[in-house]
Amino acid sequence: MYKQIGILTGGGDAPGLNAVIRAVVRTAIGEFGMTCIGIEDSFEGILGDTHTVKLTTKTVSGILPRGGTILGTRNRGSFVKIVNGTPVYPAMPIGEAIANLDILGIEALIVLGGEGTLGIAEQFHKRGFPVIGVPKTIDNDLAATEFTFGFMTAIDIATEALDRLHTTAASHDRVMILEVMGRNAGWIALHAGLAGSADIILIPEIPYSFDAIARKVQARENLGSRFTNIVVAEGAVELGKSEVYQDTGTQRLGGVGDYIRRRVEEMTGKEARTVVLGHLQRGGSPNAFDRMLGTNFGACAVRALASGETGRMVALQAGEVVTVPLDEACTSIKRVPVDGQLVRTARDIGISFAAPKESKLAEAVGIDPRFIHSTSPPNRPKL
Numbered sequence: 001m002y003k004q005i006g007i008l009t010g011g012g013d014a015p016g017l018n019a020v021i022r023a024v025v026r027t028a029i030g031e032f033g034m035t036c037i038g039i040e041d042s043f044e045g046i047l048g049d050t051h052t053v054k055l056t057t058k059t060v061s062g063i064l065p066r067g068g069t070i071l072g073t074r075n076r077g078s079f080v081k082i083v084n085g086t087p088v089y090p091a092m093p094i095g096e097a098i099a100n101l102d103i104l105g106i107e108a109l110i111v112l113g114g115e116g117t118l119g120i121a122e123q124f125h126k127r128g129f130p131v132i133g134v135p136k137t138i139d140n141d142l143a144a145t146e147f148t149f150g151f152m153t154a155i156d157i158a159t160e161a162l163d164r165l166h167t168t169a170a171s172h173d174r175v176m177i178l179e180v181m182g183r184n185a186g187w188i189a190l191h192a193g194l195a196g197s198a199d200i201i202l203i204p205e206i207p208y209s210f211d212a213i214a215r216k217v218q219a220r221e222n223l224g225s226r227f228t229n230i231v232v233a234e235g236a237v238e239l240g241k242s243e244v245y246q247d248t249g250t251q252r253l254g255g256v257g258d259y260i261r262r263r264v265e266e267m268t269g270k271e272a273r274t275v276v277l278g279h280l281q282r283g284g285s286p287n288a289f290d291r292m293l294g295t296n297f298g299a300c301a302v303r304a305l306a307s308g309e310t311g312r313m314v315a316l317q318a319g320e321v322v323t324v325p326l327d328e329a330c331t332s333i334k335r336v337p338v339d340g341q342l343v344r345t346a347r348d349i350g351i352s353f354a355a356p357k358e359s360k361l362a363e364a365v366g367i368d369p370r371f372i373h374s375t376s377p378p379n380r381p382k383l
């Protein structure tokens with residue numbers, strides 16, 4: 001049994017990180033009699049002059065509803081370089097970090113992060129240092145887990161934004177465009193679009209066409225709805241084009257909402273406005289689901305370490321927390337299935353994805369012709 005474990009948070013923050021930290025500390029101390037060291041500023045905190053803090057049940061008291069991470073998060077790129085799209089892990093910093101962990105008396109690590117951070121965590125495991133990962137991203141695009149904490153809070157915020165845009169769109173007969181996060185996958189746009197009654201949802205998985213957007217706006221107009229609400233994931237792409245970047249150098253996405261606004265105004269003659277939700281989706285208090293999931297992930301991560309597991313990540317599968325190999329967690333991205341149930345439900349209720357092939361009928365009443373004839377496998381009705 002480990003006497004002392006470390007915990008760190010890496011990558012972008014997500015509501016629920018503090019819930020995980022609190023559960024890790026309470027479980028490690030209360031259930032297993034370990035001591036717990038918080039490593040500040042991600043893996044950077046165990047390089048050079050190390051930055052750590054002893055975590056006690058007192059230091060984590062009151063942090064459950066708090067947004068962000070009490071440990072801070074940084075990525076200065078010391079541990080991983082991207083070469084031709086592939087992560088390369090230089091040997092030096094990991095060697096130094098493991099030596100520092102030894103000096104600090106930290107025998108095992110719990111690492112909270114997305115694919116980038118968990119990829120680094122796996123390198124520690126490969127060098128024999130015990131590590132358990134906890135998946136984190138508001139984008140919910142890690143393949144091995146059904147949900148990541150932070151995602152449900154982000155949906156709540158995006159849904160509230162859509163509700164608010166609805167009334168102003170209707171009052172002014174405008175097209176309102178809400179740009180939400182989602183680099184590789186459109187989960188936030190899809191879920192919030194359904195919950196917030198968007199008319200058009202644009203996601204990276206289904207390239208859109210401006211003709212289809214304009215036809216949907218016109219179809220709504222013909223049916224007497226003189227406003228249209230669009231939710232677009234930051235990584236959505238126009239058919240045949242690439243993503244819209246606010247800064248191509250850093251590959252920072254942003255601006256797709258405004259790109260769409262300009263063309264929609266030109267094509268439909270209607271006034272349009274764009275709102276970029278940005279980091280409002282990541283800041284602030286986690287909702288009840290994310291507090292609960294974060295707490296369960298944290299406690300299960302300590303139990304996994306205590307039972308001798310390493311090189312694994314906690315994951316939610318069929319409603320239960322299990323562990324999966326870290327490499328499985330880091331290598332595959334979970335994208336929205338374009339013929340999946342939620343996309344079909346959205347289309348059934350009249351939401352357009354502005355795919356070029358959506359027919360006039362589908363644009364008006366939401367029936368995608370591809371689904372008129374059932375694609376369900378025999379003997380298994382697909383709901």
Ligand code: F6P
Nearest residue numbers: 012137138139181182183234253
């Ligand atoms: O957590 C992933 C994410 O939310 C992406 O959707 C987005 O592109 C990115 O974080 C932005 O993060 P930052 O501004 O911290 O670089």
